[in-house]
Amino acid sequence: MSSIETSGLTKKFGNLTAVDSADLEIETGEIFGLLGPNGAGKTTTIKMLVTLLKPTSGTAKVNGFDIEKQAEDVRRSVGVVFQDPSLDTVLTGRENMELHARLYGVGRETRRKRIDELLALMDLQARADDVVKHYSGGMRRRLELARGLLHHPAVLFLDEPTLGLDPQTRELTWKYIKTISEQEQTTVVLTTHYMDEADAVCGRIGIIDHGRVVALDTPADLKHRLGGDLVCLKLSRPDPSLLSGLSYIKEAKVSDGQLALTVEDAAAHLPEMLSMLRDVTSVEVRTPTLNDVFLKYTGRQIREEEGGAGWQEAAMRHALGGG
Amino acid sequence: MGNLQGLYGIWLREFKVFQRERSRVISSMVTPLMFIVLLGGGLGSTVDLGSLGGGFGYQTFIFPGILLMLTMMGSIFFGLYIVWDRRIDVLKEVLVSPVSRTAIFFGKVLGGCTDVLIQVCILLCIGILFVPTTPASVAGSLVVALLVAIGMVALGLSIGSLFESLEGFQVIVSFLVYPLFFLSGALFPLDPLPAWLKTASYLDPLTYAVDALRSIQLGIPPSIPLGVDFLVMAAFAAGMVLLGTLGFRRMR
Numbered sequence: 001m002s003s004i005e006t007s008g009l010t011k012k013f014g015n016l017t018a019v020d021s022a023d024l025e026i027e028t029g030e031i032f033g034l035l036g037p038n039g040a041g042k043t044t045t046i047k048m049l050v051t052l053l054k055p056t057s058g059t060a061k062v063n064g065f066d067i068e069k070q071a072e073d074v075r076r077s078v079g080v081v082f083q084d085p086s087l088d089t090v091l092t093g094r095e096n097m098e099l100h101a102r103l104y105g106v107g108r109e110t111r112r113k114r115i116d117e118l119l120a121l122m123d124l125q126a127r128a129d130d131v132v133k134h135y136s137g138g139m140r141r142r143l144e145l146a147r148g149l150l151h152h153p154a155v156l157f158l159d160e161p162t163l164g165l166d167p168q169t170r171e172l173t174w175k176y177i178k179t180i181s182e183q184e185q186t187t188v189v190l191t192t193h194y195m196d197e198a199d200a201v202c203g204r205i206g207i208i209d210h211g212r213v214v215a216l217d218t219p220a221d222l223k224h225r226l227g228g229d230l231v232c233l234k235l236s237r238p239d240p241s242l243l244s245g246l247s248y249i250k251e252a253k254v255s256d257g258q259l260a261l262t263v264e265d266a267a268a269h270l271p272e273m274l275s276m277l278r279d280v281t282s283v284e285v286r287t288p289t290l291n292d293v294f295l296k297y298t299g300r301q302i303r304e305e306e307g308g309a310g311w312q313e314a315a316m317r318h319a320l321g322g323g
Numbered sequence: 324m325g326n327l328q329g330l331y332g333i334w335l336r337e338f339k340v341f342q343r344e345r346s347r348v349i350s351s352m353v354t355p356l357m358f359i360v361l362l363g364g365g366l367g368s369t370v371d372l373g374s375l376g377g378g379f380g381y382q383t384f385i386f387p388g389i390l391l392m393l394t395m396m397g398s399i400f401f402g403l404y405i406v407w408d409r410r411i412d413v414l415k416e417v418l419v420s421p422v423s424r425t426a427i428f429f430g431k432v433l434g435g436c437t438d439v440l441i442q443v444c445i446l447l448c449i450g451i452l453f454v455p456t457t458p459a460s461v462a463g464s465l466v467v468a469l470l471v472a473i474g475m476v477a478l479g480l481s482i483g484s485l486f487e488s489l490e491g492f493q494v495i496v497s498f499l500v501y502p503l504f505f506l507s508g509a510l511f512p513l514d515p516l517p518a519w520l521k522t523a524s525y526l527d528p529l530t531y532a533v534d535a536l537r538s539i540q541l542g543i544p545p546s547i548p549l550g551v552d553f554l555v556m557a558a559f560a561a562g563m564v565l566l567g568t569l570g571f572r573r574m575r
Contacts, residue, residue, distance in 0.1 A: 050419050051419070052415065052418065052419055072421055072423060073421075075419060075420060075421040076421035078419075080419050082412070082415060084412050085412065086412040086413060086415045086416045087413075087416075088336065088340075088413050088416075089411075090339065090340045090343055090344065091336065091339060091340075095336075095339065098332070099332045099333075099335070099336055099416075100416070100420075101332075102328045102329055102331060102332030102335075103328075103329045103332055103333075103416075103417060103420035103421070103422050104325075104329075104420060104421060105325030105328050105329070105421070131343075147416075
């Protein structure tokens with residue numbers, strides 16, 4: 001059964017088309033990664049799916065409910081961790097959790113138990129009764145995650161959930177997300193700037209650029225689509241035509257003064273290639289990563305610091321506003 | 324049921340914010356006290372209202388009006404504050420929850436009324452010093468304050484739900500808050516006013532609140548029958564609540 005279905009989902013802001021007729025189908029219990037450069041339309045897509053933005057055209061169903069006609073049912077079904085902090089800095093960590101529990105109608109017994117459980121998971125018990133104003137950026141992020149998981153949503157939207165977290169917390173977070181998706185069949189839709197994390201966690205990945213879904217598959221198949229391993233050769237006169245005629249070379253181009261090749265089964269064919277070239281000073285062979293896939297489809301490298309800066313800025317604004 | 328719990332959660336949040344942001348409460352009490360002590364003391368030394376003032380000095384005469392000022396300004400600013408909630412994204416968490424927009428609205432209205440009525444109580448206590456105070460006058464004043472607070476919080480929220488930034492704030496203060504306050508007759512008796520000003524005053528719903536408060540606290544005969552005063556205030560509160568409910572429903 002599909003948990004999310006969009007058809008021709010479009011959002012325009014004036015002349016700008018932020019999301020351009022997106023067709024997505026996400027299965028129940030799946031962990032789905034939405035990747036794209038900044039401004040590609042990821043957050044806009046999520047905002048429409050959680051009923052915070054009205055689509056310009058097209059429709060979508062979340063957990064079987066229409067996002068326009070059954071907005072309240074949709075909101076009951078989803079949990080969201082926003083990219084920008086949305087904590088109440090005047091309240092304590094526990095009070096933020098309690099408010100959330102009340103907003104989602106979580107009963108008192110479950111509320112206490114689950115809040116303690118989640119605060120412990122995110123390593124926040126010691127500071128649970130401090131006002132959020134005095135939390136560090138990482139602590140705020142952890143609290144938001146704990147809050148998003150509180151009411152056992154059917155679909156959990158995580159917009160850059162691990163941004164600003166230290167590596168251990170990040171790993172723990174993903175572990176917990178994987179666990180709930182397996183045990184409770186929670187569908188998870190996430191965006192992240194960390195390609196390795198997306199690769200490790202997501203069952204399927206959609207790459208979105210300029211509002212369009214440009215590729216959609218499992219991480220393994222996406223990487224497979226590149227057609228082979230990546231070989232980078234440093235030599236005095238890099239020229240793609242040097243190796244023409246070799247059928248196992250799928251793509252050859254010059255990048256950064258080096259010859260960049262996509263080669264089927266590079267390990268087996270490397271000796272022959274090297275024998276055809278003179279004065280090769282360095283060779284690099286690697287299997288493609290999701291980053292390479294991303295580069296191919298968007299023509300851009302995803303840069304972690306881009307997102308990082310944006311988030312810190314948002315946290316700063318928040319801190320200033322709240323304090 | 325879920326909505327009631329959510330409404331309670333929102334009210335509780337507002338109450339905690341009120342408890343913790345003491346400076347906001349103190350500064351909102353300072354303005355009315357300045358009006359009473361400085362304006363009341365200053366003008367009171369030259370102005371003699373005679374029988375129009377029910378025999379009271381100017382300082383005592385304006386007390387009901389200042390109580391109204393505290394109520395109306397505290398209420399409308401509380402409502403407008405939602406723009407700030409939205410700016411710092413606190414509201415997003417509430418808006419994305421399954422709690423209905425109507426419940427969010429009522430939670431906010433109740434929160435605002437609680438804040439304002441606590442401040443009104445403080446001012447009523449201070450009033451004991453120079454205003455004849457009886458249990459009945461306190462109860463009556465609180466009823467009037469509650470009706471005004473409901474109406475004005477709802478009005479503030481309705482306006483606030485339309486704006487995404489605080490840029491229009493000064494405009495609202497100049498073109499809405501001040502006219503509503505001055506026209507209400509909070510600082511002067513209505514009877515001797517020229518016809519045009521009197522007409523304008525009668526269009527201001529707060530005029531009826533001042534009229535009622537003066538009669539309740541000082542025993543000055545109301546210019547308008549008390550029943551009409553309460554009817555207008557109740558209608559105003561109901562109208563604003565309706566407006567706010569509609570405004571919140573279209574908010575995203």
